[in-house]
Amino acid sequence: MSDLPLIQADRAVPPPAATTSKGGRRRRLRLLSRTDRVVITLMVLVPLLLVTGFVWLPAVATVLLSGTNWDGIGPLNEIEFVGARNYSDVVNIYPPFVPAVQHNLLWLAALFVVATPFGMFLAVLLDKELRGSRFYQTALYLPVVLSLALIGFVWQLLYSRDQGLINAVFGSNIDWYGDSNVNIWAVMVASGWRHVGYIMLLYLAGLKGVDPSLREAAAVDGASESRAFFRVVFPVMRPINIIVLVVTVIESLRAFDLVWVVNKGRNGLELISALVTQNVVGEASRIGFGSALATIMLVVSLVFITIYLATVMRENRE
Amino acid sequence: MSTATATRRTEGEADAPGRRRKLTPLRLLLHGFLIVVSLTWLFPIAWAVLTSLRSYEYTAANGYVSFGGWTIDNYVTAWQTAEFGKHFLNSVYITVPAVLLTLFLASCVAFVIARFSWKLNLVLLGVFTAANLLPQQALLIPLFRLFTEVPLPEFMSDSELLYDSYWGLILINVAFQCGFCVFVLSNYMKALPRDLYEAAMVDGASIWRQYWQVTMPLCRPALAALATLEVTWIYNEFFWATVLMRTGDKFPVTSSLNNLRGEFFTDNNLVSAGSVLVAIPTLVIFFMLQRHFVRGLTLGASKG
Numbered sequence: 001m002s003d004l005p006l007i008q009a010d011r012a013v014p015p016p017a018a019t020t021s022k023g024g025r026r027r028r029l030r031l032l033s034r035t036d037r038v039v040i041t042l043m044v045l046v047p048l049l050l051v052t053g054f055v056w057l058p059a060v061a062t063v064l065l066s067g068t069n070w071d072g073i074g075p076l077n078e079i080e081f082v083g084a085r086n087y088s089d090v091v092n093i094y095p096p097f098v099p100a101v102q103h104n105l106l107w108l109a110a111l112f113v114v115a116t117p118f119g120m121f122l123a124v125l126l127d128k129e130l131r132g133s134r135f136y137q138t139a140l141y142l143p144v145v146l147s148l149a150l151i152g153f154v155w156q157l158l159y160s161r162d163q164g165l166i167n168a169v170f171g172s173n174i175d176w177y178g179d180s181n182v183n184i185w186a187v188m189v190a191s192g193w194r195h196v197g198y199i200m201l202l203y204l205a206g207l208k209g210v211d212p213s214l215r216e217a218a219a220v221d222g223a224s225e226s227r228a229f230f231r232v233v234f235p236v237m238r239p240i241n242i243i244v245l246v247v248t249v250i251e252s253l254r255a256f257d258l259v260w261v262v263n264k265g266r267n268g269l270e271l272i273s274a275l276v277t278q279n280v281v282g283e284a285s286r287i288g289f290g291s292a293l294a295t296i297m298l299v300v301s302l303v304f305i306t307i308y309l310a311t312v313m314r315e316n317r318e
Numbered sequence: 319m320s321t322a323t324a325t326r327r328t329e330g331e332a333d334a335p336g337r338r339r340k341l342t343p344l345r346l347l348l349h350g351f352l353i354v355v356s357l358t359w360l361f362p363i364a365w366a367v368l369t370s371l372r373s374y375e376y377t378a379a380n381g382y383v384s385f386g387g388w389t390i391d392n393y394v395t396a397w398q399t400a401e402f403g404k405h406f407l408n409s410v411y412i413t414v415p416a417v418l419l420t421l422f423l424a425s426c427v428a429f430v431i432a433r434f435s436w437k438l439n440l441v442l443l444g445v446f447t448a449a450n451l452l453p454q455q456a457l458l459i460p461l462f463r464l465f466t467e468v469p470l471p472e473f474m475s476d477s478e479l480l481y482d483s484y485w486g487l488i489l490i491n492v493a494f495q496c497g498f499c500v501f502v503l504s505n506y507m508k509a510l511p512r513d514l515y516e517a518a519m520v521d522g523a524s525i526w527r528q529y530w531q532v533t534m535p536l537c538r539p540a541l542a543a544l545a546t547l548e549v550t551w552i553y554n555e556f557f558w559a560t561v562l563m564r565t566g567d568k569f570p571v572t573s574s575l576n577n578l579r580g581e582f583f584t585d586n587n588l589v590s591a592g593s594v595l596v597a598i599p600t601l602v603i604f605f606m607l608q609r610h611f612v613r614g615l616t617l618g619a620s621k622g
Contacts, residue, residue: 036525043426044442047496050423054461054493055449061460125352138608139356142363145604145611146597147554147572153593154366156586163586165365168383193362198615205616254453257556261576273455280459281561291459298456305451309444
């Protein structure tokens with residue numbers, strides 16, 4: 001149990017804030033020497049500056065740049081604001097945009113409808129502590145330690161048209177990574193392969209945190225195992241469910257490495273993340289235009305990050 | 319309640335030995351299913367290892383579904399043509415400082431958040447945690463520009479810029495990973511008994527001593543789990559190295575694979591040998607520190 005401080009930690013000890021009155025806090029502050037106060041400030045300020053400078057300010061700058069026509073070369077004072085023109089260009093005159101949105105949604109659907117329930121199902125089976133469950137677990141989350149870029153290479157050995165295993169076994173002649181009709185499915189299988197193990201791990205942790213007396217009560221009441229799971233265990237795991245949902249959404253939004261190693265996100269593998277990258281590091285550096293794409297990603301992810309933070313913060317305060 | 323406990327105990331005693339022996343058809347089915355799934359999951363990795371151990375000539379002549387042509391030449395060739403030694407070293411230059419710095423800075427913030435109850439704590443925690451969940455590509459444009467503007471002295475980077483330097487990659491990895499570690503460590507630290515600090519204050523320990531000599535030793539399990547996880551993540555990091563590096567020689571090994579594919583592309587046996595070589599460090603860490611690795615992942619239950 002002590003393995004899982006995420007959900008449990010703060011319940012072990014009553015939160016100190018509740019017991020400290022305002023006066024007490026002020027007294028404690030005065031107890032701090034000047035050096036102490038300098039140390040505290042530095043301990044917070046240095047990391048804060050780093051995260052602000054390298055993450056938050058760039059995020060804000062992306063939003064600002066999305067309203068300009070900057071080409072990335074000219075001086076900053078020649079930047080012109082063009083309002084929402086970049087956004088309308090993205091939607092109207094940029095052919096890869098619509099497929100990219102479709103692919104991102106498809107990616108989300110595949111992870112959410114297939115990989116996530118399957119991972120949860122495996123977690124429920126492995127939670128029974130069968131003999132050999134350590135082997136099963138290890139096998140299932142082994143892909144999680146590999147990078148997605150590497151996974152792209154490993155699966156190429158199965159997918160390659162001339163040297164791949166699938167075509168050799170089935171006598172087919174499909175270029176799984178190259179054919180724009182099938183390659184999105186091929187990379188999603190590889191991505192799901194990794195996702196299942198990760199989700200299984202999260203749910204396994206979640207299931208261990210469920211109070212065993214709840215299940216016993218359900219068993220005593222004569223509920224079948226699946227009924228007990230859906231009516232009792234699953235609702236109790238609500239925080240884990242929300243975390244898994246958010247992780248899945250963010251992961252499918254951030255999907256990048258796999259398609260980039262296959263063909264840099266072209267020819268059937270368009271994703272928003274890849275389009276942003278193409279617009280910046282490619283030959284054409286269309287800053288304003290790329291920023292509009294990036295802002296779309298940012299806004300979508302912030303919605304889910306907020307849900308996530310609200311969930312974990314509430315869990316921690318309880 | 320007491321009856322429930324009693325039933326559980328008798329049930330448990332009667333059941334536990336019996337359950338093992340009683341292999342009902344349902345249980346057999348369950349094991350069969352899990353074995354099939356596990357082997358399916360291991361298969362792509364096993365296939366990569368198998369392919370890497372066979373000569374290209376043999377598999378070209380007999381097809382991949384055949385038996386024979388065993389050799390380790392692919393590893394030798396991959397190591398030499400791809401200069402893996404150099405790229406592994408690049409990964410070390412980036413990963414080791416980045417992980418140490420991330421843990422140090424994150425534990426500082428986490429300590430302040432856990433030790434004091436100020437109103438801004440929640441905001442601070444949010445600022446760090448959310449930063450870790452943003453899509454990297456959404457920050458790329460300003461960062462790319464910033465990196466090409468910030469000069470570095472020549473002894474630090476031969477590009478004389480933050481762009482295309484190890485420093486730049488270390489900084490961006492630290493900034494990005496800090497949030498996850500702050501979140502996990504602050505939770506962990508909040509669970510430490512408050513009396514410790516009161517005792518330390520009575521002894522006249524400064525804040526720094528309370529952090530370094532009281533809190534940090536107690537956080538060893540969490541730090542170990544996070545270190546394991548961060549090493550694999552930063553080692554596996556692909557995006558920042560791809561976009562913020564230019565010189566192929568300086569790429570860490572994960573990103574270098576893509577650069578080197580051109581040399582390999584007709585020879586899947588070489589591709590697989592290269593993939594296995596890149597995977598070895600993470601697999602070694604995983605098998606040696608599996609407990610830490612798994613604990614780390616579930617500790618945060620947040621990482622995308």
